[in-house]
Amino acid sequence: MDTPSNQSTNNQRYFTVWRWHFYASIFVAPFLVVLAITALGMLFMSNTAGRDNDRLKVIVPESTVQSPVSTQAKNALSTLPDSTLIKYIAPRDTDTVALFQIKSDDQSNMVAVNPYTADIVQSVPTSSGLYSTFNDIHSDLLIGKVGDYLLETAASLTILMILSGWYLWWQKRKSVKAMLIPSERAPNKKKRSFIRTIHATLGSWISVLLLFFCISGMAWAGVWGERVVQAWSQFPAGKWGVAPVPVSIDHSQHAAMQESTPAPHVHGAAASEAHTDAPTHGSALNSSDTKEVPWVLELTPMPVSGTTKGKDGIAANIPIMIDTVDRYAREIGFVGRYQLNLPQGSTGVWTISQDSMSYDMKSPTADRTVHIDRYSGNVLADIHFDDYNAFGKFMAAGIALHMGTLGWWSVLANVLFCLAVIAMCVSGYVMWWQRRPRHANDSVGLNPPARGSDVSVWWPLAIPLLMVAIIFPTAIIAIIAIALLDFLVISRVGFLQKLLK
Incomplete structure (x- = not known):
């Protein structure tokens, strides 16, 4: 039986947590x-027009033979003078367009092409659609690193908010069943009691999923994701013995290699010197602010062309x-929409990829990335979902759930979850x-719980x-x-004390 002293202590604890x-x-x-x-905006756009307008429809002719991809690419390049082909995205279905990303010195366009006639259907700047706008707001509030930091901090503090919310609702209900089923025990059915019941019950239902979304979303963030998690969880670049190392190609041999790769603009071959440092997957393959590389590969260095490594690729003849x-991509099992990044620079590689994060297909377990040497045709790496480490598999599956793919x-x-949030x-x-005070003198400021009381820690x-907060650097x-x-400002300024405490 609770004594008045115990009841007072419990109330003090409750008000302390409530204020937090x-x-x-x-x-x-x-x-x-x-x-x-x-x-919600991204969900709508990705399932209607498509993230990059890849769901634009075309009329399927009686003869379903498609034009050569090189012919489609040539027509796409004609829409932007002095442009180079960066990426080819194969049609999602038999009645949808093929996409070509082309780039000039000061412009990058995404060109939709009828795969049967090679006619241009649409040409728009890369990442210019509504999906990209929603994605940019979702990623960094359109203010870059500052926005990324604010969102990461908000996600981190959301985890603490959920934990404190669990405690508050448990103190009122004392059972999991009562926490999950909306009912009002108090005989006085006030509006505030009803709203509180809905708020807490809804929070109980979605809290676990919200925790998951916060953690999976923060794995992309600049501090906890890039600096803490991805840094130790990235894919082992040298697994196949083709870890990117500086290469030195004999210039006479290099020239001969270049001659064996016709139409450089179409194939993205640039006659530049060999790179001294290979880029990471993220820097090489993300063609815009929208993430296009499987999470576990984003910080992994790219392999390079011009070595004796690799095997079992495109035949030498x-x-x-x-x-x-x-054609080789189809032969080795790529079906439907897949992405083909063309070699950029003398050591660049052909990269064939398909993953749920890029909306290529539904199942994250079908993720696959293949790198091909641009000179020998050898396969330098063939990365499947099963090759990811445990956390990489969790992230691949988690992001698919997070994005609703x-x-x-x-x-x-996802729609119901967003509406519930x-x-x-x-x-x-x-x-x-x-809950705000009705008296004018007391209604100024935030009016936190137990306003004016000395609520101890x-x-x-x-x-x-605090231990949970330490795990997420921006929260602490x-x-x-x-x-x-x-301590330094608010407690020493009367107006701020009145406003915030």
Whole structure:
């Protein structure tokens, strides 16, 4: 039986956690709403026009023989003077366009071509569609590294918000069943009690998925993802003995090799010197801000052409050109939409890839990336889902769920999840508005829970939350910054105390 002393202590703890939850929510809710709205936009665009307009329809003729890819590429290049072919994306279905990314000195276009007639269907600047706009907002709020940092911080603090929310709702319900089933125990059916029940119950249902989305999304972020996770989880570049190393090609041999690769503009061959450092997959294959490289490969160095490595590729008596590489891709199992990045520079490679993250197909377990030497035709690497490490497999599957690429059921699940996140954030602000003091003198500021009370730190819960925060660097940085701001400024300025405390 609770004594008055125990009840007072429990209330003190409850108000302490509630205040933590409140401050975290005030910061992260606007970001969660923006992320949910832009996610809905990307879901809509990717399943209607396509991320890069690859779902544009064409009339299928009686003779379903397609024009040579080189002919299609030549027509695509004619739309932009002095351009070079960067990438070919094969048609998704028999009645959809082929795509060619072409680039000149100051312009990059994505050209949609009828694969049967080789006629130009559409030519637009790369990453100029609505999908790219939604994606840019979703990634960095259109403000670059600062936006990326803010979103990563919001995602990190969301995890702490979820943990504190679990504690608050558990203290009210005392059972998992009661947390998940909306019911109001109190006899007084006030609007605020109803909104709180909906807010907390909805939060209980989606919290685990929200945790997953935060973690999978942050794996792309600049600090926790790129600096912490990807740095130790990247793919082993030298697995096939073809790790990228500086190469020195005899210039007479190089010239002969170049002559064996006709139509350099079509095939993306640039007569540049050998690179001293090979680029990573991300820097070499991401043609825009939109991620196009499997997560586990993004920081892995690219192999290079011009070595004696590799085997079992295009036969020596077959010229290495876009038509033969496309035919080879079909022979080794690539079906439907796949992407073919052309060699850039004297040591560049042909890269054939297909993955769910690029909306090429549904299943992440079918991910595959093949690198081919531009001179010998040898396969330098053939990377499958089974070759990923454990965390890479988790990320491949997680991103497919995160992006809703697993089929219509996952699209519907993502739509419902995004709407639930928006409803949870809006209901949180409604509760805050309903709880505000009615007196004019007291209604100024944020009006946090237990306003004016001396709410002490409850260390048994604070320590685990801080330990979780330490895992995500931007969260602990934000907490330290807020603590310093409170100690140095807010606690010493009466107006700020009234506004925030």
